[in-house]
Amino acid sequence: MDDQKKMILEYVIAEYLEEDDDQEIDCDTELISGGIVDSFSMVSLKRFLEKKYSIQIPDADASPEAFDSVNKISDLVDRFKNA
Amino acid sequence: MTYSANIRAALEQELGGIKEKGLFKEERFILGPQKADISVEYPSGAPASDVINFCANNYLGLSSHPDVVKAAHEGLETHGYGMSSVRFICGTQDIHRTLEQKLTEFLGTEDTILFPSCMDANAGVFEAVLGPEDVMIADRLVHASIIDGMRLCASMRDTYKHSDMKHLEQKLEMHQDKRIRLIITDGVFSMDGDLAKMDEIVALAKKWDAMVFTDESHSSGFIGKTGRGVHEHCGVMGEIDIITTTLGKGLGGASGGCVSGRKEIVELCRQKARPYLFSNTVAPVIVSGAIKVLDLISGNTERRDKLEWNTNYWRQGLTDAGFDIKKGDSPIVPVMLYNAKLAQDMSRDLYHEGIYAVGFFFPVVPQAAARIRTQLSADHDQAHLDKGLAAFKKVGEKHGILGLGKKEIIEKFGK
Numbered sequence: 495m496d497d498q499k500k501m502i503l504e505y506v507i508a509e510y511l512e513e514d515d516d517q518e519i520d521c522d523t524e525l526i527s528g529g530i531v532d533s534f535s536m537v538s539l540k541r542f543l544e545k546k547y548s549i550q551i552p553d554a555d556a557s558p559e560a561f562d563s564v565n566k567i568s569d570l571v572d573r574f575k576n577a
Numbered sequence: 578m579t580y581s582a583n584i585r586a587a588l589e590q591e592l593g594g595i596k597e598k599g600l601f602k603e604e605r606f607i608l609g610p611q612k613a614d615i616s617v618e619y620p621s622g623a624p625a626s627d628v629i630n631f632c633a634n635n636y637l638g639l640s641s642h643p644d645v646v647k648a649a650h651e652g653l654e655t656h657g658y659g660m661s662s663v664r665f666i667c668g669t670q671d672i673h674r675t676l677e678q679k680l681t682e683f684l685g686t687e688d689t690i691l692f693p694s695c696m697d698a699n700a701g702v703f704e705a706v707l708g709p710e711d712v713m714i715a716d717r718l719v720h721a722s723i724i725d726g727m728r729l730c731a732s733m734r735d736t737y738k739h740s741d742m743k744h745l746e747q748k749l750e751m752h753q754d755k756r757i758r759l760i761i762t763d764g765v766f767s768m769d770g771d772l773a774k775m776d777e778i779v780a781l782a783k784k785w786d787a788m789v790f791t792d793e794s795h796s797s798g799f800i801g802k803t804g805r806g807v808h809e810h811c812g813v814m815g816e817i818d819i820i821t822t823t824l825g826k827g828l829g830g831a832s833g834g835c836v837s838g839r840k841e842i843v844e845l846c847r848q849k850a851r852p853y854l855f856s857n858t859v860a861p862v863i864v865s866g867a868i869k870v871l872d873l874i875s876g877n878t879e880r881r882d883k884l885e886w887n888t889n890y891w892r893q894g895l896t897d898a899g900f901d902i903k904k905g906d907s908p909i910v911p912v913m914l915y916n917a918k919l920a921q922d923m924s925r926d927l928y929h930e931g932i933y934a935v936g937f938f939f940p941v942v943p944q945a946a947a948r949i950r951t952q953l954s955a956d957h958d959q960a961h962l963d964k965g966l967a968a969f970k971k972v973g974e975k976h977g978i979l980g981l982g983k984k985e986i987i988e989k990f991g992k
Contacts (some may be wrong), residue, residue: 512738534715534727534734541751 495521499568505542506564510535521564536561543567549574599917600940605933610641611830613956617933628933629961631951633830636908637798637870637880638956640830644873645866652865664691664858665847672864679871680835684797684822685805685814688843691858692850695794695823695834696722701850702790702819702836703730707759712752715761716740718769720792723761732759739766742777749785758787759819764807765795768942768950770909772800775811788818794834795909798827798874799955804881810906818842824863829870833859880955884908887953887962894966895951899979901986908953911937912969913946915983916990920947923972930968945992 495503499521507519510530517530525531531539540556543549551574560570595601605619611633616625639645652672662668677689692698699722703713712733715723727734733755737745745760752758760782762773773791782789793806801809804827808817819842824833836846846853859867874880888908895902895912903911914920920936927934927949938947951965973979978986 532736534724535717535736537733537735538748538751545751 496568498571499564501546502543502567502571503564505539506531509538509542519564521568523564524562525564526558526562531561533558539567543571547571547575599921611635612638612641613954613958613961615933619928626928626931628928628931629957629965630954631932631934631965633952633954634795634826635830635954635956636795636827636884636952637874638884638954639827639870639873639880642870642873645829645869648869649862649866653862656861656865658862659860660857663854663856665854668857670861670864672861672868673858676859676864676868676871677835679868679875680822680837683805683871683875684793684820684837685808686817686820686837686839688840689835689837690843690846690850690853691864692834692836692852693856693858694825694832695792695821696725697852697856698821698834698836699723699726699792700729701726701852702821702842702846703727703732703759704851705846705849706819706842707732707757709733710755711757711759712755713759713761714745714748714752714787716763716766716773718766719761719763720767720794723763723792727761732757740771740774742774742781745778746781746785749781749787753785758785759790760787761790762792763795764791764793765800765907765909767795767909768911768937768948769903769905770907770911770950771903771905772796772807772810772907775807775813775817779811779813779816789816790819790821791817792821794821794823794826795907796827797822798870799881799884800907803878804874824859824867824870828874829863829866831863831866833863833867884953884955887955887957890959891951891953891962891966894962895969898966898970898973899981900969900973901982903948910951910953911948912951913948913983913986914978914990915945915947915986915992917947919976919978919986919990920949923976924949926972926975927968930971932965932968945987 540551561567605617608616608625613630615630616627618625656670656672660668677691680689703726707730709731713727714735716739717736718739735748737748749758760778765772778789796806798804800807808814819838821836892910901913917938920938924936934949934951936949
Protein backbone atom coordinates (compact mmCIF):
# COMPACT_ATOMS: atom_id res chain seq x y z
CA MET A 495 0.00 0.00 0.00
CA ASP A 496 1.44 3.39 -0.94
CA ASP A 497 1.77 6.24 1.56
CA GLN A 498 -1.18 8.15 0.16
CA LYS A 499 -3.57 5.24 0.54
CA LYS A 500 -2.18 4.49 3.98
CA MET A 501 -2.81 8.06 5.09
CA ILE A 502 -6.35 8.09 3.72
CA LEU A 503 -7.09 4.73 5.34
CA GLU A 504 -5.79 5.94 8.70
CA TYR A 505 -7.89 9.09 8.44
CA VAL A 506 -11.04 7.11 7.58
CA ILE A 507 -10.53 4.76 10.53
CA ALA A 508 -9.91 7.61 12.98
CA GLU A 509 -12.74 9.75 11.63
CA TYR A 510 -15.52 7.27 11.13
CA LEU A 511 -15.04 4.30 13.43
CA GLU A 512 -15.81 4.42 17.14
CA GLU A 513 -13.18 3.25 19.61
CA ASP A 514 -15.05 0.05 20.43
CA ASP A 515 -15.82 -0.68 16.79
CA ASP A 516 -14.44 -4.06 15.76
CA GLN A 517 -15.09 -3.50 12.05
CA GLU A 518 -12.07 -3.93 9.80
CA ILE A 519 -11.53 -1.62 6.85
CA ASP A 520 -9.15 -2.05 3.92
CA CYS A 521 -8.64 -0.12 0.69
CA ASP A 522 -11.54 -1.88 -1.06
CA THR A 523 -14.11 -1.63 1.75
CA GLU A 524 -17.27 0.11 0.56
CA LEU A 525 -17.43 3.24 2.70
CA ILE A 526 -20.60 4.99 1.53
CA SER A 527 -22.68 2.06 0.30
CA GLY A 528 -21.42 0.05 3.30
CA GLY A 529 -22.86 2.64 5.68
CA ILE A 530 -19.50 3.56 7.25
CA VAL A 531 -19.44 7.11 5.88
CA ASP A 532 -22.70 9.03 5.39
CA SER A 533 -23.17 11.91 3.00
CA PHE A 534 -22.96 14.46 5.84
CA SER A 535 -19.64 13.16 7.02
CA MET A 536 -18.07 13.11 3.56
CA VAL A 537 -17.41 16.83 3.82
CA SER A 538 -14.67 16.48 6.41
CA LEU A 539 -12.95 13.84 4.30
CA LYS A 540 -13.09 16.13 1.26
CA ARG A 541 -11.72 19.07 3.23
CA PHE A 542 -8.97 16.88 4.71
CA LEU A 543 -7.88 15.76 1.25
CA GLU A 544 -7.97 19.30 -0.14
CA LYS A 545 -5.84 20.68 2.66
CA LYS A 546 -3.46 17.73 2.82
CA TYR A 547 -2.73 17.64 -0.89
CA SER A 548 -3.33 21.33 -1.73
CA ILE A 549 -6.00 20.48 -4.26
CA GLN A 550 -9.58 21.59 -4.99
CA ILE A 551 -12.12 18.86 -5.61
CA PRO A 552 -15.22 20.36 -7.27
CA ASP A 553 -18.51 19.33 -5.61
CA ALA A 554 -19.59 17.68 -8.85
CA ASP A 555 -16.62 15.31 -8.61
CA ALA A 556 -17.07 14.61 -4.89
CA SER A 557 -19.80 12.07 -5.52
CA PRO A 558 -20.65 9.20 -3.19
CA GLU A 559 -19.33 6.84 -5.87
CA ALA A 560 -15.96 8.61 -5.98
CA PHE A 561 -15.67 8.37 -2.19
CA ASP A 562 -16.83 4.78 -1.84
CA SER A 563 -13.44 3.19 -1.04
CA VAL A 564 -9.94 4.25 -0.13
CA ASN A 565 -8.74 3.09 -3.57
CA LYS A 566 -11.33 5.27 -5.33
CA ILE A 567 -10.56 8.24 -3.10
CA SER A 568 -6.86 7.87 -3.84
CA ASP A 569 -7.60 7.77 -7.59
CA LEU A 570 -9.64 10.96 -7.20
CA VAL A 571 -6.78 12.68 -5.37
CA ASP A 572 -4.34 11.60 -8.11
CA ARG A 573 -6.63 13.09 -10.74
CA PHE A 574 -6.60 16.51 -9.14
CA LYS A 575 -2.94 16.41 -8.06
CA ASN A 576 -2.05 15.94 -11.70
CA ALA A 577 -4.62 18.40 -13.02
CA MET B 578 -57.34 6.43 -13.55
CA THR B 579 -53.62 6.99 -13.11
CA TYR B 580 -53.17 4.67 -10.12
CA SER B 581 -52.47 1.69 -12.32
CA ALA B 582 -52.17 -1.98 -11.37
CA ASN B 583 -48.42 -1.71 -11.97
CA ILE B 584 -48.06 1.18 -9.52
CA ARG B 585 -50.15 -0.67 -6.93
CA ALA B 586 -48.03 -3.81 -7.37
CA ALA B 587 -44.81 -1.84 -7.04
CA LEU B 588 -45.94 -0.15 -3.82
CA GLU B 589 -47.25 -3.44 -2.42
CA GLN B 590 -43.85 -4.96 -3.13
CA GLU B 591 -42.17 -2.15 -1.22
CA LEU B 592 -44.49 -2.71 1.73
CA GLY B 593 -43.75 -6.43 1.55
CA GLY B 594 -40.05 -5.65 1.70
CA ILE B 595 -40.54 -3.60 4.87
CA LYS B 596 -42.44 -6.53 6.43
CA GLU B 597 -39.81 -9.04 5.38
CA LYS B 598 -37.11 -7.01 7.09
CA GLY B 599 -39.17 -6.97 10.31
CA LEU B 600 -39.46 -3.17 10.13
CA PHE B 601 -43.23 -2.89 9.64
CA LYS B 602 -44.75 -0.56 12.23
CA GLU B 603 -48.24 -1.15 13.59
CA GLU B 604 -50.22 1.30 15.68
CA ARG B 605 -51.59 0.23 19.05
CA PHE B 606 -54.85 1.85 20.07
CA ILE B 607 -55.04 3.40 23.54
CA LEU B 608 -58.64 3.42 24.76
CA GLY B 609 -58.71 6.59 26.83
CA PRO B 610 -56.43 9.45 27.83
CA GLN B 611 -52.64 9.25 27.94
CA LYS B 612 -51.39 8.35 31.45
CA ALA B 613 -49.48 5.71 33.41
CA ASP B 614 -52.33 3.17 33.46
CA ILE B 615 -53.74 2.62 30.01
CA SER B 616 -55.99 0.19 28.23
CA VAL B 617 -54.58 -0.93 24.89
CA GLU B 618 -56.15 -2.68 21.91
CA TYR B 619 -53.41 -4.61 20.17
CA PRO B 620 -53.41 -6.07 17.66
CA SER B 621 -56.32 -4.24 16.08
CA GLY B 622 -59.58 -5.94 17.07
CA ALA B 623 -58.08 -7.82 20.03
CA PRO B 624 -59.64 -7.46 23.50
CA ALA B 625 -58.23 -4.51 25.45
CA SER B 626 -55.32 -5.13 27.83
CA ASP B 627 -54.64 -3.04 30.93
CA VAL B 628 -50.94 -2.16 30.95
CA ILE B 629 -48.56 0.30 32.60
CA ASN B 630 -47.13 2.72 30.09
CA PHE B 631 -43.33 2.87 30.06
CA CYS B 632 -42.89 4.30 26.56
CA ALA B 633 -44.65 7.68 26.50
CA ASN B 634 -42.88 11.04 26.47
CA ASN B 635 -45.35 12.08 29.17
CA TYR B 636 -42.43 12.91 31.47
CA LEU B 637 -44.26 15.28 33.80
CA GLY B 638 -47.57 13.41 33.66
CA LEU B 639 -49.35 16.52 32.40
CA SER B 640 -50.92 15.05 29.26
CA SER B 641 -54.23 14.51 31.04
CA HIS B 642 -53.78 16.76 34.07
CA PRO B 643 -57.18 18.20 35.10
CA ASP B 644 -55.90 21.80 35.27
CA VAL B 645 -54.42 21.53 31.76
CA VAL B 646 -57.60 19.95 30.39
CA LYS B 647 -59.65 22.72 32.06
CA ALA B 648 -57.41 25.43 30.58
CA ALA B 649 -57.76 23.84 27.15
CA HIS B 650 -61.56 23.86 27.52
CA GLU B 651 -61.45 27.53 28.48
CA GLY B 652 -59.22 28.32 25.51
CA LEU B 653 -61.68 26.58 23.22
CA GLU B 654 -64.50 28.73 24.61
CA THR B 655 -62.64 32.05 24.56
CA HIS B 656 -60.49 31.69 21.41
CA GLY B 657 -62.26 29.13 19.26
CA TYR B 658 -61.16 25.92 17.58
CA GLY B 659 -58.97 27.00 14.65
CA MET B 660 -57.43 30.03 13.00
CA SER B 661 -57.93 29.21 9.32
CA SER B 662 -54.83 31.26 8.52
CA VAL B 663 -51.07 31.29 8.79
CA ARG B 664 -49.58 33.53 11.47
CA PHE B 665 -48.61 36.53 9.36
CA ILE B 666 -51.96 36.91 7.62
CA CYS B 667 -54.60 36.58 10.33
CA GLY B 668 -53.53 33.52 12.32
CA THR B 669 -52.01 35.11 15.43
CA GLN B 670 -53.96 35.62 18.65
CA ASP B 671 -52.98 37.35 21.88
CA ILE B 672 -52.45 33.95 23.51
CA HIS B 673 -49.83 32.93 20.91
CA ARG B 674 -47.71 35.91 21.92
CA THR B 675 -48.36 35.17 25.61
CA LEU B 676 -47.12 31.60 25.16
CA GLU B 677 -44.05 32.80 23.26
CA GLN B 678 -43.21 35.23 26.05
CA LYS B 679 -43.65 32.55 28.70
CA LEU B 680 -41.43 30.13 26.78
CA THR B 681 -38.77 32.84 26.43
CA GLU B 682 -38.81 33.39 30.18
CA PHE B 683 -38.84 29.67 30.94
CA LEU B 684 -35.97 28.79 28.61
CA GLY B 685 -33.90 31.85 29.55
CA THR B 686 -33.57 33.27 26.05
CA GLU B 687 -34.25 36.57 24.24
CA ASP B 688 -37.29 35.66 22.13
CA THR B 689 -39.38 32.71 20.91
CA ILE B 690 -41.41 31.77 17.85
CA LEU B 691 -43.96 28.95 17.82
CA PHE B 692 -44.00 26.28 15.11
CA PRO B 693 -46.65 23.64 14.37
CA SER B 694 -44.20 21.06 15.77
CA CYS B 695 -40.57 20.82 16.83
CA MET B 696 -40.01 18.80 13.66
CA ASP B 697 -41.12 21.93 11.78
CA ALA B 698 -38.93 24.14 13.97
CA ASN B 699 -35.92 21.98 13.13
CA ALA B 700 -36.91 21.88 9.47
CA GLY B 701 -37.10 25.66 9.25
CA VAL B 702 -34.49 27.21 11.47
CA PHE B 703 -31.22 26.31 9.71
CA GLU B 704 -32.34 27.42 6.26
CA ALA B 705 -33.69 30.68 7.71
CA VAL B 706 -30.48 31.63 9.49
CA LEU B 707 -27.55 30.12 7.62
CA GLY B 708 -26.18 30.41 4.08
CA PRO B 709 -23.63 28.79 1.77
CA GLU B 710 -20.75 30.56 3.51
CA ASP B 711 -21.55 28.85 6.85
CA VAL B 712 -21.06 25.37 8.31
CA MET B 713 -23.24 23.19 10.55
CA ILE B 714 -21.34 20.75 12.75
CA ALA B 715 -23.69 18.19 14.29
CA ASP B 716 -23.32 15.42 16.85
CA ARG B 717 -23.69 12.13 14.96
CA LEU B 718 -26.65 11.06 17.14
CA VAL B 719 -28.89 14.11 16.72
CA HIS B 720 -32.59 13.54 16.05
CA ALA B 721 -33.82 12.71 12.54
CA SER B 722 -35.72 16.01 12.32
CA ILE B 723 -32.45 17.91 12.70
CA ILE B 724 -30.87 15.85 9.95
CA ASP B 725 -33.82 16.72 7.71
CA GLY B 726 -33.52 20.40 8.59
CA MET B 727 -29.81 20.35 7.80
CA ARG B 728 -30.56 18.78 4.41
CA LEU B 729 -32.84 21.72 3.59
CA CYS B 730 -30.07 24.24 4.32
CA ALA B 731 -27.45 25.33 1.77
CA SER B 732 -24.62 25.49 4.33
CA MET B 733 -21.78 23.01 4.50
CA ARG B 734 -22.63 20.04 6.75
CA ASP B 735 -20.23 18.18 8.97
CA THR B 736 -20.51 15.89 11.99
CA TYR B 737 -18.57 14.95 15.10
CA LYS B 738 -18.49 11.67 16.99
CA HIS B 739 -21.16 11.42 19.65
CA SER B 740 -20.29 13.71 22.58
CA ASP B 741 -16.60 13.61 21.58
CA MET B 742 -15.36 17.09 22.47
CA LYS B 743 -11.88 16.48 21.07
CA HIS B 744 -13.39 15.59 17.70
CA LEU B 745 -15.72 18.60 17.84
CA GLU B 746 -12.75 20.88 18.48
CA GLN B 747 -10.91 19.42 15.47
CA LYS B 748 -13.93 20.25 13.32
CA LEU B 749 -14.23 23.77 14.71
CA GLU B 750 -10.56 24.36 13.92
CA MET B 751 -10.95 22.89 10.42
CA HIS B 752 -13.84 25.22 9.62
CA GLN B 753 -12.35 28.49 10.83
CA ASP B 754 -12.58 29.90 7.32
CA LYS B 755 -16.39 29.80 7.42
CA ARG B 756 -18.54 32.85 8.30
CA ILE B 757 -20.64 31.09 10.94
CA ARG B 758 -19.90 27.79 12.67
CA LEU B 759 -23.02 26.31 14.26
CA ILE B 760 -22.57 23.44 16.71
CA ILE B 761 -25.71 21.28 16.68
CA THR B 762 -26.67 18.87 19.45
CA ASP B 763 -29.61 17.32 21.22
CA GLY B 764 -29.89 18.25 24.91
CA VAL B 765 -30.92 14.73 25.85
CA PHE B 766 -30.28 12.12 23.17
CA SER B 767 -33.56 10.35 22.61
CA MET B 768 -32.31 6.82 22.01
CA ASP B 769 -29.49 6.64 24.59
CA GLY B 770 -30.92 9.00 27.22
CA ASP B 771 -27.55 10.66 27.85
CA LEU B 772 -27.06 14.41 28.20
CA ALA B 773 -24.98 16.64 25.95
CA LYS B 774 -21.85 18.08 27.58
CA MET B 775 -23.37 21.51 27.19
CA ASP B 776 -20.87 23.37 29.37
CA GLU B 777 -17.97 21.97 27.36
CA ILE B 778 -19.76 22.69 24.09
CA VAL B 779 -20.33 26.32 25.12
CA ALA B 780 -16.67 26.64 26.16
CA LEU B 781 -15.54 25.32 22.76
CA ALA B 782 -17.98 27.66 21.00
CA LYS B 783 -16.42 30.60 22.80
CA LYS B 784 -12.89 29.43 22.06
CA TRP B 785 -13.53 28.86 18.34
CA ASP B 786 -16.11 31.58 17.70
CA ALA B 787 -19.10 29.33 17.07
CA MET B 788 -22.82 29.41 17.84
CA VAL B 789 -24.65 26.66 19.71
CA PHE B 790 -27.94 24.98 18.79
CA THR B 791 -29.66 22.46 21.06
CA ASP B 792 -32.91 20.54 20.73
CA GLU B 793 -34.31 20.32 24.26
CA SER B 794 -37.39 18.26 23.39
CA HIS B 795 -36.44 15.47 25.81
CA SER B 796 -35.46 17.80 28.65
CA SER B 797 -37.77 20.84 28.73
CA GLY B 798 -39.70 20.83 31.97
CA PHE B 799 -37.59 18.40 33.97
CA ILE B 800 -33.81 18.46 33.40
CA GLY B 801 -31.99 21.01 35.56
CA LYS B 802 -32.94 21.91 39.09
CA THR B 803 -35.96 23.93 37.97
CA GLY B 804 -36.56 21.93 34.79
CA ARG B 805 -35.39 24.47 32.22
CA GLY B 806 -33.28 21.97 30.30
CA VAL B 807 -29.76 20.68 29.85
CA HIS B 808 -28.43 24.24 29.64
CA GLU B 809 -29.65 24.78 33.21
CA HIS B 810 -28.26 21.39 34.32
CA CYS B 811 -24.84 22.35 32.93
CA GLY B 812 -24.85 25.93 34.24
CA VAL B 813 -24.98 27.68 30.85
CA MET B 814 -28.45 29.31 30.92
CA GLY B 815 -28.47 32.36 28.65
CA GLU B 816 -25.47 31.14 26.67
CA ILE B 817 -27.26 29.04 24.05
CA ASP B 818 -27.94 30.81 20.77
CA ILE B 819 -30.73 28.58 19.45
CA ILE B 820 -32.99 26.24 21.43
CA THR B 821 -35.73 24.22 19.82
CA THR B 822 -38.21 22.29 21.90
CA THR B 823 -41.61 20.66 21.75
CA LEU B 824 -44.94 21.03 23.49
CA GLY B 825 -45.56 17.39 22.57
CA LYS B 826 -43.61 15.72 25.35
CA GLY B 827 -43.07 16.98 28.92
CA LEU B 828 -44.82 20.30 28.32
CA GLY B 829 -48.34 18.89 28.08
CA GLY B 830 -47.79 16.37 25.33
CA ALA B 831 -50.24 17.75 22.74
CA SER B 832 -48.32 19.19 19.80
CA GLY B 833 -46.41 22.26 18.74
CA GLY B 834 -42.84 23.40 19.05
CA CYS B 835 -40.70 26.49 19.00
CA VAL B 836 -37.41 28.13 18.18
CA SER B 837 -36.15 30.18 21.11
CA GLY B 838 -32.92 32.13 21.28
CA ARG B 839 -31.20 35.28 20.07
CA LYS B 840 -33.81 37.81 18.99
CA GLU B 841 -32.37 38.34 15.51
CA ILE B 842 -32.45 34.59 14.88
CA VAL B 843 -36.07 34.38 16.00
CA GLU B 844 -36.94 37.35 13.80
CA LEU B 845 -35.26 35.72 10.80
CA CYS B 846 -37.43 32.63 11.43
CA ARG B 847 -40.50 34.91 11.49
CA GLN B 848 -39.45 36.34 8.13
CA LYS B 849 -38.05 33.27 6.38
CA ALA B 850 -38.78 29.90 8.02
CA ARG B 851 -41.00 28.03 5.60
CA PRO B 852 -42.91 25.78 8.05
CA TYR B 853 -43.88 28.98 9.93
CA LEU B 854 -44.79 30.89 6.79
CA PHE B 855 -46.76 28.20 5.02
CA SER B 856 -48.79 26.41 7.70
CA ASN B 857 -51.15 27.28 10.51
CA THR B 858 -49.56 27.51 13.91
CA VAL B 859 -50.52 25.77 17.16
CA ALA B 860 -54.31 25.70 17.67
CA PRO B 861 -55.79 27.97 20.38
CA VAL B 862 -56.90 25.05 22.52
CA ILE B 863 -53.32 23.74 22.71
CA VAL B 864 -51.87 27.21 23.30
CA SER B 865 -54.20 27.65 26.29
CA GLY B 866 -53.21 24.25 27.69
CA ALA B 867 -49.49 24.95 27.19
CA ILE B 868 -49.74 28.30 29.00
CA LYS B 869 -51.25 26.45 31.96
CA VAL B 870 -48.46 23.85 31.82
CA LEU B 871 -45.81 26.58 32.06
CA ASP B 872 -47.68 28.23 34.94
CA LEU B 873 -47.87 24.89 36.76
CA ILE B 874 -44.18 24.06 36.45
CA SER B 875 -42.63 27.53 36.66
CA GLY B 876 -43.47 28.02 40.29
CA ASN B 877 -43.32 24.45 41.49
CA THR B 878 -40.80 21.65 40.93
CA GLU B 879 -42.88 18.93 42.58
CA ARG B 880 -43.50 16.98 39.36
CA ARG B 881 -39.95 17.37 38.13
CA ASP B 882 -38.67 16.20 41.53
CA LYS B 883 -40.96 13.17 41.52
CA LEU B 884 -39.77 12.26 38.03
CA GLU B 885 -36.17 12.48 39.22
CA TRP B 886 -36.96 10.17 42.16
CA ASN B 887 -38.74 7.73 39.84
CA THR B 888 -35.82 7.79 37.41
CA ASN B 889 -33.26 7.01 40.13
CA TYR B 890 -35.44 4.24 41.60
CA TRP B 891 -36.02 2.66 38.18
CA ARG B 892 -32.38 2.85 37.11
CA GLN B 893 -31.25 1.34 40.42
CA GLY B 894 -33.92 -1.39 40.26
CA LEU B 895 -32.94 -2.48 36.75
CA THR B 896 -29.24 -2.41 37.63
CA ASP B 897 -29.81 -4.45 40.80
CA ALA B 898 -31.82 -6.98 38.77
CA GLY B 899 -28.81 -7.48 36.50
CA PHE B 900 -29.83 -5.61 33.37
CA ASP B 901 -27.33 -3.80 31.18
CA ILE B 902 -28.69 -0.24 30.99
CA LYS B 903 -27.29 2.89 29.39
CA LYS B 904 -25.93 5.14 32.11
CA GLY B 905 -27.32 8.65 32.37
CA ASP B 906 -29.38 11.14 34.34
CA SER B 907 -32.46 11.31 32.16
CA PRO B 908 -35.82 9.50 32.44
CA ILE B 909 -35.00 7.72 29.17
CA VAL B 910 -33.57 4.40 30.34
CA PRO B 911 -32.55 2.00 27.55
CA VAL B 912 -32.28 -1.67 28.52
CA MET B 913 -29.58 -2.95 26.19
CA LEU B 914 -30.25 -6.27 24.45
CA TYR B 915 -28.07 -5.88 21.28
CA ASN B 916 -30.14 -8.44 19.32
CA ALA B 917 -33.26 -7.28 17.40
CA LYS B 918 -35.24 -10.51 17.88
CA LEU B 919 -34.47 -10.58 21.60
CA ALA B 920 -35.71 -6.97 21.91
CA GLN B 921 -38.94 -7.85 20.08
CA ASP B 922 -39.48 -11.07 22.09
CA MET B 923 -38.89 -9.35 25.41
CA SER B 924 -41.18 -6.46 24.51
CA ARG B 925 -43.95 -8.95 23.64
CA ASP B 926 -43.41 -10.91 26.89
CA LEU B 927 -43.46 -7.70 28.95
CA TYR B 928 -46.73 -6.72 27.29
CA HIS B 929 -48.25 -10.01 28.41
CA GLU B 930 -47.05 -9.16 31.93
CA GLY B 931 -48.90 -5.82 31.76
CA ILE B 932 -45.89 -3.66 30.87
CA TYR B 933 -45.89 -1.57 27.71
CA ALA B 934 -42.31 -0.92 26.59
CA VAL B 935 -41.17 -1.00 22.98
CA GLY B 936 -38.10 -2.59 21.40
CA PHE B 937 -35.87 -0.54 19.10
CA PHE B 938 -33.42 -1.95 16.59
CA PHE B 939 -31.63 -1.11 13.33
CA PRO B 940 -32.13 1.23 11.51
CA VAL B 941 -33.64 3.29 14.38
CA VAL B 942 -30.53 2.52 16.43
CA PRO B 943 -27.13 1.29 15.13
CA GLN B 944 -26.54 -2.37 14.22
CA ALA B 945 -25.97 -4.58 17.29
CA ALA B 946 -27.45 -1.93 19.59
CA ALA B 947 -31.04 -3.23 19.90
CA ARG B 948 -32.76 -2.31 23.10
CA ILE B 949 -36.01 -1.76 24.95
CA ARG B 950 -36.32 1.95 25.66
CA THR B 951 -38.14 2.64 28.90
CA GLN B 952 -39.34 6.11 29.82
CA LEU B 953 -40.38 7.32 33.24
CA SER B 954 -43.17 9.72 34.11
CA ALA B 955 -44.15 11.76 37.14
CA ASP B 956 -47.47 9.99 36.67
CA HIS B 957 -45.82 6.72 37.79
CA ASP B 958 -46.15 5.85 41.46
CA GLN B 959 -43.77 3.49 43.23
CA ALA B 960 -46.31 0.66 42.81
CA HIS B 961 -46.09 1.10 39.02
CA LEU B 962 -42.32 0.94 39.15
CA ASP B 963 -42.28 -2.12 41.43
CA LYS B 964 -44.67 -3.97 39.13
CA GLY B 965 -42.55 -2.95 36.14
CA LEU B 966 -39.33 -4.11 37.78
CA ALA B 967 -40.88 -7.46 38.78
CA ALA B 968 -42.05 -8.01 35.20
CA PHE B 969 -38.66 -7.09 33.74
CA LYS B 970 -36.96 -9.47 36.16
CA LYS B 971 -39.33 -12.33 35.28
CA VAL B 972 -38.90 -11.80 31.53
CA GLY B 973 -35.14 -11.28 31.89
CA GLU B 974 -34.86 -14.58 33.75
CA LYS B 975 -36.91 -16.36 31.08
CA HIS B 976 -34.45 -15.21 28.41
CA GLY B 977 -31.41 -15.84 30.61
CA ILE B 978 -29.88 -12.40 30.30
CA LEU B 979 -29.74 -11.16 33.90
CA GLY B 980 -26.18 -10.35 34.91
CA LEU B 981 -24.93 -10.53 31.33
CA GLY B 982 -23.04 -7.70 29.63
CA LYS B 983 -22.81 -6.74 25.97
CA LYS B 984 -20.25 -9.38 25.05
CA GLU B 985 -22.10 -12.23 26.76
CA ILE B 986 -25.50 -11.26 25.33
CA ILE B 987 -24.06 -11.07 21.81
CA GLU B 988 -22.30 -14.43 22.29
CA LYS B 989 -25.60 -15.98 23.36
CA PHE B 990 -28.01 -14.35 20.88
CA GLY B 991 -25.84 -12.92 18.12
CA LYS B 992 -25.89 -9.36 16.85
